[in-house]
Amino acid sequence: MAAIIDRIDPQAQLYDDLVISDPMTARSQTKPQPKTDRGERTRQKILAAAGREIGKRGFSVTSISDITAAAGVGQGTFYIYFQSKEDVLRELVLQMGRELRQHLSDATTGAKTRLDAEREGLLAFIEFVRANPGLYRIVEESQFVDEAVYRRYYMDFAATYRAALQAAEARGEISRGSAEVRAWALMGMAVFLGQRYGLWDVATPLEDVVGPAVDLIGRGMQP
Amino acid sequence: MAAIIDRIDPQAQLYDDLVISDPMTARSQTKPQPKTDRGERTRQKILAAAGREIGKRGFSVTSISDITAAAGVGQGTFYIYFQSKEDVLRELVLQMGRELRQHLSDATTGAKTRLDAEREGLLAFIEFVRANPGLYRIVEESQFVDEAVYRRYYMDFAATYRAALQAAEARGEISRGSAEVRAWALMGMAVFLGQRYGLWDVATPLEDVVGPAVDLIGRGMQP
């Protein structure tokens, strides 16, 4: 039964849930795209400033005027390009997802085995966190602003992860086991290690973290 | 070097960080304890209502008047017992930590081996999440309200976890490896699986989750 779900689409019912329970947040908030070059540049200035400010101090304490001041534009300019503060956060989350996905993809394409990919991926992830400490503030706080975009963020990562694990399993490279459960377990590991060693402690050498972690999932705790 | 830190107190510098960077939030906000029985009951009514409301809708969107209305008391009554909304959240986080710790401790005391304890603990954790879905809203949002209490929450769990792993390692029950890294990796696993299968999907039987997860950390992914 669980195996059947796993084969079809283990996340289908999660997406359903979202749409059913949260119709508001699912509606895409659209402002017409900038028509000119100047407009596009201004929009990007605001988005970048929002990323910096929210990443530094958090979404709820950052005001629109903080963002526009940091961007060097007037208050009203914000509303030419975004519906609301929530709107800009949504976009930041999607952007962070794209950037991180790219970074991880770059880091793992050279990997010979699945376990190598895990090692390189985890290392690249914590490095990314150290380089972009705003990631957590943006993504984690989005949960309380627009749950749909938060879920989608992680479900997209989970889908990619699951596919990679299933491919490795098909090649006989790793043991059999629910790819969905493994994907979430491994994401959780990465997120917590990223918080602990990427945000809170940036002194510990990452080999001392990645080694034991990959060992844990590679060989287990059996003595 | 990492091994030395591990042996002394791997979290020491994290606590330091907190105190240095966040002196405000570390200051304990004290309101005199209720002097009478009636006072204590009212305080508890407010705390319980706050837990319900914040757990259901989130901290930032819940107003003091939401809380007092749910508690069935006047607005001003809130300020007899709490300094602010932040104050009540701090207390809720600590309380959640105590309850969860108790629940996990009850669930794992019968375990014969460390891996059994992992299995029972993970099962109990996700069951706790299903029974107390407000846990995540309260604990995770506390990160954006009072980072000190959030860190302490997880660092306390990490300390307990680390001790258990070190004891098991000393007994030769599990392989050698950084207890600190393992503790954070395992917490992350639990939190993410709790979110995926405790909050977002309450239909999947927990054996289908706990089995594969414990297998992953017990035997690893080696084919």
Next chain:
DNA sequence: CCTGAACGTGACGATCAATTCATGTTTGAC
């Protein structure tokens, strides 16, 4: 039953941040 300390109240003033909008400026197609 008296009395003061503890508790309870909800209307209200102060504050603060999100949007709006009337007005001014820039751009680029023709």
Next chain:
DNA sequence: GTCAAACATGAATTGATCGTCACGTTCAGG
């Protein structure tokens, strides 16, 4: 060079919540 559309502005409006306070109520000890 003209002109209409796009863009930019920040003061003013709006709306919401926090936290206070002056005034009642309850209760336990004397």
